[in-house]
Amino acid sequence: MLRKMGEAVARVARKVNETVESGSDTLDLAECKLASFPIGIYKVLRNVTDQIHLITLANNELKSLTSKFMTTFCQLRELRLEGNFLHRLPSEVSTLQHLKAIDLSRNQFHDFPEQLTTLPALETINLEENEIVVS
Numbered sequence: 001m002l003r004k005m006g007e008a009v010a011r012v013a014r015k016v017n018e019t020v021e022s023g024s025d026t027l028d029l030a031e032c033k034l035a036s037f038p039i040g041i042y043k044v045l046r047n048v049t050d051q052i053h054l055i056t057l058a059n060n061e062l063k064s065l066t067s068k069f070m071t072t073f074c075q076l077r078e079l080r081l082e083g084n085f086l087h088r089l090p091s092e093v094s095t096l097q098h099l100k101a102i103d104l105s106r107n108q109f110h111d112f113p114e115q116l117t118t119l120p121a122l123e124t125i126n127l128e129e130n131e132i133v134v135s
Contacts, residue, residue: 008033016044025053030080034060037069050075058103059083067092074098082106082126089113097121105129 012032019027027045034057045052049072062084070092078101086107093115101124102116109130116125 012038012041016041019052020044020048023048023051025051026056027052027054028056029060030056030058032060034062036062037065042068042072045072049073053077053098054080056080057084062086064088065090071095077101077121079103089115091115094118100124102126 012029012034015029015032016027018024037057042049052073053076055073055076055078058080059082062081064086065081067090070090074095074097076096076099079096079099080103082103082105084107086104087109093113096119098121099119100121102122103126104113105126105128107130109127109132112127112132116122
């Protein structure tokens with residue numbers, strides 16, 4: 001088990017370093033078994049957060065995202081969070097004024113995340129396969 005955890009940590013570190021070194025506008029941490037967004041990544045990416053426009057955290061084990069995540073990556077255009085255990089978004093999602101698309105499919109939302117209605121650039125919201133009940 002420790003070996004698998006070590007491999008997962010190494011994979012995340014490798015992907016973060018690739019983003020920094022290549023000057024990419026994309027951070028892809030899909031399928032990394034993340035239960036939360038690693039705090040150490042904020043420090044590694046501190047000089048490039050403004051240029052990151054797409055973050056993929058699909059198919060992890062995320063139960064929530066922090067307000068720090070939203071305010072740190074405020075230049076995001078696309079956020080892919082499908083296939084996690086999310087049931088709500090922090091109110092700071094409203095800081096993502098450039099966000100055009102968010103994929104929240106295959107999570108555990110019971111209610112539509114109303115904060116998304118305040119985002120002026122948002123064009124696409126995917127909430128398929130959640131537990132949203134319309135009354």
